[in-house]
Every structure is written in structure tokens, then in C-alpha cells.
Amino acid sequence: MSTIEEIRPATEADAEGIAAVFAPYATDSVVTFETAPLSPDQWRAKIxxxxxxxxxxxxxxxxxxxALAAPWRPKPAYRFSAETTIYLSPTATGRGHGRRLLDELLKRxxxxxxxxxxxxxxxxxxxxSRNxxxxxxxADAGVLRRVGFKHDRWLDTLLMQRELG
Structure with missing residues (x-):
């Protein structure tokens, strides 16, 4: 039996799978400042x-x-800048999937x-993620120190930037 693997635009039908990928990051890690999982309905709205x-x-x-892109800031002058987000299921890490997803996101x-x-x-x-x-x-663009507090610790964020065109 062959395996079909593809990177494609998200649809509302993907919301449950996306929610399942994200949930452990929200509850068990500090890689997101969300402290609770988003529901499939919240993901459907985002999509x-x-x-x-x-x-x-x-x-x-x-x-x-x-992987998704969202406006960097809401002010009109920022309209050509976007924040990128990428998450993988823990079972999918270390296999080049993150790089493939990120490359496709940047292309699009x-x-x-x-x-x-x-x-x-x-x-x-x-x-x-930094690597x-x-x-x-x-490239590194700066560090915001102690801007988040989660799991009883203060956290910094590293800002990284890439010119696309």
C-alpha cells in the first residue's frame, strides 16, 4: 500500500487534525504563549x-x-510583512517535514x-526552531527579553526575519 503525502492548503475539514497537532504545544511546552489548546471551531475560523x-x-x-502566515501587525504600512508559524506532530519531527513546510509557506x-x-x-x-x-x-533580528510567563518561568522571544522579494 502506497503512502500519499502532500503539502496543500488547509481546509475547514482539517481543523480537528490541526487542533490535535497544536494541543500538546499549548498545554505541555513553552514553544507557544497560548496556555490552552484551540478548539477545532477556532481553527476553522482561522482557516x-x-x-x-x-x-x-x-x-x-x-x-x-x-504552517501559516498572518499579518505581522494590523497597521496598513505593515501589509507586506507576515509572521510565519509552523508546528509538527511530535511523531513527524526530525524527518525534514518542517523544512519542506516552511519552504512551501515562504514560496506561497x-x-x-x-x-x-x-x-x-x-x-x-x-x-x-531557531536552527x-x-x-x-x-537571520536574527532581535530578542525580546522576559516577555512571556508560562509554566512558572519567564521566557524570551527571538525575532528572526527573511526577505522574500
Whole structure:
């Protein structure tokens, strides 16, 4: 039996799979400042309202990860800058899926007119996300110190940036 694996635009039907990928990050880690999982209905709304690329990595109907872009800030002058987000199921890490998802997201962002991609990475001592973004051409843009508090600790965020066009 062959496995079909594809990166494609997210649909509302993917909301439960996306919620399942994200939930352990919200409850058990510091890689997101969300402290509770988002419901499938909240994910459906995000998918519906997204004006920038929102992609899933789908293997035979199972969502292994997702990547999305969202406006960096709401002010009109920021309209060509987007924040990138990427999450993988713990069972899908370490296999190059993150890089494939990020590369496709950046390609589609450039096609949508985004000129600056910005990643906001929680500096938790786990270098995986930072290394992924550096390998994809992002450069450090600054550190915001002690801006988040989760699981009884203060956390920094590393800002990384990549020009797309």
C-alpha cells in the first residue's frame, strides 16, 4: 500500500487534525504563549479568515503538521510583512517535514506579495526552531527579553526575519 503525502492548503475539514497537532504545544511546552489548546471551531475560523497561506502536511488523511502566515501587525504600512508559524506532530519531527513546510509557506507568501517573513521563536533552550529558520535563510533580528510567563518561568522571544522579494 502506497503512502500519499502532500503539502496543500488547509481546509475547514482539517481543523480537528490541526487542533490535535497544536494541543500538546499549548498545554505541555513553552514553544507557544497560548496556555490552552484551540478548539477545532477556532481553527476553522482561522482557516476561513486567513488571507495569507495556511498549509497542512497531510499523509493519507492524517495531518502531520501545519504552517501559516498572518499579518505581522494590523497597521496598513505593515501589509507586506507576515509572521510565519509552523508546528509538527511530535511523531513527524526530525524527518525534514518542517523544512519542506516552511519552504512551501515562504514560496506561497512571496507569490501572495509578502516581502518580509518574520518568525517569533520562544527562546526555551530548544534550538530546533531557531536552527530550522536559520537553515531556511532567516537571520536574527532581535530578542525580546522576559516577555512571556508560562509554566512558572519567564521566557524570551527571538525575532528572526527573511526577505522574500
Amino acid at each position: 476561513r479568515e486567513s488571507e495569507l497561506p495556511f498549509l497542512v502536511l497531510d499523509r493519507d488523511g492524517e495531518i502531520l503538521g501545519y 507568501c512571496a507569490e501572495a506579495g509578502v516581502r518580509q517573513a518574520i518568525a517569533v521563536i520562544v527562546d526555551s533552550g530548544n534550538p530546533a 530550522l529558520h536559520r537553515a531556511a535563510g532567516f
